[in-house]
Amino acid sequence: MLASAETFYLTGEPLGFAALEAIGRAATRPMACEVGMGRISASRKVIADRLASGLPVYGSNTGVGSMKDKLWTVDDLMEFNHNLVRAHHFGTGEPFSLPIVRKAMAIRINTALGGYSGCSPELVDAFLALLERDVVPVVRRHGSMGCADIGLMGQVASVLTGEGEAFFQGERLPAEIALARAGLQPFRMQPRDALAALSVNAIAHAAAADVTREAAKAIRNLMVTGLMSSLALGASSDPWRVAARLSGHGEALAGRWFSAQAASCAWPKPSAIHDPLSLRMTAQVFGACLDTLMNAAERIVEATAQTDDNPVVIDEHVMASGGSLPLSTALYVEAAQTGFAHLARNVLNRCVLLSNGVRRNLPVNLVAPGEAATGFGPLVKLAVELYMRIQSLAVPISAQSIVVAGGLEEEATFLPLIVERMESQVRDLHQLAALEGMLSAQAIDLAGDSPEGVAAVAYERVRSVTPFYRKDRLLSAEIEALDRDLACPDALASFVAAAPMDDVDAFFALA
Numbered sequence: 001m002l003a004s005a006e007t008f009y010l011t012g013e014p015l016g017f018a019a020l021e022a023i024g025r026a027a028t029r030p031m032a033c034e035v036g037m038g039r040i041s042a043s044r045k046v047i048a049d050r051l052a053s054g055l056p057v058y059g060s061n062t063g064v065g066s067m068k069d070k071l072w073t074v075d076d077l078m079e080f081n082h083n084l085v086r087a088h089h090f091g092t093g094e095p096f097s098l099p100i101v102r103k104a105m106a107i108r109i110n111t112a113l114g115g116y117s118g119c120s121p122e123l124v125d126a127f128l129a130l131l132e133r134d135v136v137p138v139v140r141r142h143g144s145m146g147c148a149d150i151g152l153m154g155q156v157a158s159v160l161t162g163e164g165e166a167f168f169q170g171e172r173l174p175a176e177i178a179l180a181r182a183g184l185q186p187f188r189m190q191p192r193d194a195l196a197a198l199s200v201n202a203i204a205h206a207a208a209a210d211v212t213r214e215a216a217k218a219i220r221n222l223m224v225t226g227l228m229s230s231l232a233l234g235a236s237s238d239p240w241r242v243a244a245r246l247s248g249h250g251e252a253l254a255g256r257w258f259s260a261q262a263a264s265c266a267w268p269k270p271s272a273i274h275d276p277l278s279l280r281m282t283a284q285v286f287g288a289c290l291d292t293l294m295n296a297a298e299r300i301v302e303a304t305a306q307t308d309d310n311p312v313v314i315d316e317h318v319m320a321s322g323g324s325l326p327l328s329t330a331l332y333v334e335a336a337q338t339g340f341a342h343l344a345r346n347v348l349n350r351c352v353l354l355s356n357g358v359r360r361n362l363p364v365n366l367v368a369p370g371e372a373a374t375g376f377g378p379l380v381k382l383a384v385e386l387y388m389r390i391q392s393l394a395v396p397i398s399a400q401s402i403v404v405a406g407g408l409e410e411e412a413t414f415l416p417l418i419v420e421r422m423e424s425q426v427r428d429l430h431q432l433a434a435l436e437g438m439l440s441a442q443a444i445d446l447a448g449d450s451p452e453g454v455a456a457v458a459y460e461r462v463r464s465v466t467p468f469y470r471k472d473r474l475l476s477a478e479i480e481a482l483d484r485d486l487a488c489p490d491a492l493a494s495f496v497a498a499a500p501m502d503d504v505d506a507f508f509a510l511a
Helices: 017-024 034-052 074-087 098-112 121-133 150-160 175-181 193-198 202-232 238-246 249-263 282-303 327-355 379-392 415-447 453-465 476-486 489-498 502-507
Strands: 006-010 028-032 092-095 140-142 165-168 171-174 312-314 317-319
Touching: 006 017, 006 098, 017 028, 017 098, 017 202, 028 034, 028 098, 028 121, 034 121, 034 312, 034 317, 074 150, 074 193, 098 121, 098 150, 098 202, 121 150, 121 193, 140 150, 140 415, 150 175, 150 193, 150 202, 165 175, 171 175, 202 249, 202 282, 202 327, 202 415, 202 453, 202 489, 202 502, 238 249, 238 282, 249 282, 249 453, 282 327, 282 502, 327 379, 327 415, 379 415, 415 453, 415 476, 453 476, 453 489
Parallel strands: 006 028
Antiparallel strands: 092 140, 165 171, 312 317
């Protein structure tokens, strides 16, 4: 129960990452502001008056989709709205995490507070009660084409009515039992409430917020391991200073960060007149990733306050809407996915440079002098496979053609699937950071470097998990252990503290 938690007022204004994270962790108790609830009541009256006059309101007293022309009688309305929820509980697959579902419920409340939905205030109170008592619906993640999360939000709405499943106090229970244990009663859907609970993209936007923040963490880690490998390879820091001075937003941000780290320590003299592009264009690659990711994240934050209902109430009129298509969000996220493919290739290229024996007289495969070993050469094959996994998931899918509901529903974005693909990319980016960190630490030791600043922090973390490589050994469990360590909150906090990037860290609530 969150009754003792700090209160956070949802106002209908955009929800930033810090607020979403607190809600997701159940660290705050969301409540709806009075002004927003007043707007909800006003739009609800418009819906109620139209229904009382017998005029059609899509999904309230009419069917939905290909049954849109079916007009229900007054006697059927309550049963229809209850059954509409039942009909849209069809999700399959592994459930979303509890934090994502909590965020989704808060987003649905927040977008309703704009006063355009036409739902009842009681529906908002029912959502708030789930959050307050921490009854978290089980939401299986497959069931949305990305044009309103009907099959996903249907699983949330079902719990409101006492059906489906929910987590309560760490236990997965039938919804009716979870509500009873939490001291809550099932909610009876009023006309318009069912579609208002179902036909929004709250789950997709919550999951997108979650994965973009995880991506920001992965990029911050890869900047650190990229700095380590650049140090070990004797890369020139001049291109970073040039990017900081002459480039656009993301490139300049990355250039300033890299050049600041190089300037704060005894950076080695460049080992070549002209570096390969994987070293010389580090700021450009990371900068593009930061730009595309920030664009996606800013769009997601905007969406937490934008009504994506259909229909909507504007100026006391009920109007059909196409706002349930989150196309701009999907396109921004897909652009970020393409950026990840470029970043993965950049990391792979540095791993190859570390192991091919060309730079700074480093031995082939980073084999220690005098040792009869194969060394790290085979490890590069894993880096290649991870790169290909990331690259293959960067192919856009949002424009795939579909026809559903008798030709009525022929547009979609597949945003939940895009998010799922990004989750896989981010996991592989974290593992690439572990590989680059492992190779870089070996090269640093072989070159006799003494890392300082954030490179030293990362080097010590790597060496606490994986020792200097002398004899060939099994690496699978070691890689996984280093992956877990570098991706843990403590590692991120130490990197951010040693080498902050204020714009990114504050926006994503990483600090």
